[in-house]
Amino acid sequence: MIIPNVYPENAKRLLFDCFDTAIKRIEKETDKIYAEFEGKERSEGFDEAIRETKSAMQELKPIVDEWIVLLDKLDDALTRDGNRHSVERAASYMLIKWASIVTDN
Numbered sequence: 001m002i003i004p005n006v007y008p009e010n011a012k013r014l015l016f017d018c019f020d021t022a023i024k025r026i027e028k029e030t031d032k033i034y035a036e037f038e039g040k041e042r043s044e045g046f047d048e049a050i051r052e053t054k055s056a057m058q059e060l061k062p063i064v065d066e067w068i069v070l071l072d073k074l075d076d077a078l079t080r081d082g083n084r085h086s087v088e089r090a091a092s093y094m095l096i097k098w099a100s101i102v103t104d105n
Contacts, residue, residue, distance in 0.1 A: 008068045008088060011095035015064070018099040019057050023050065064095075 030046060068091060075087035 005089060006092040006096065008071070008091045008095060011092040011099070012064050012068065015095045015099040015102070016057065016061065018102040022102050023053060023057075026050065067091075 027050060030050075071087055071091045075085060079086050
């Protein structure tokens, strides 16, 4: 497994950009479905799920920020020489992997 040399901050932006894109696509598809069934009432449950997802995403941002800071400290404490930044690269890989999961339809 090759761990990419991507800064965790960049990987974090990718993750949250993927969240945003996935939510927008779901909203667009939902609007399209409801447009096809003009007489049907829009399900409040689905709209509520989207709102909750957006809210959870906002709550997750500072947690990921804190996680990145803690892993940077761990990287400083545990890695030397050729291994330097290996924890940072692993953190970036995890964020990129999560982004790919979010976009996997």
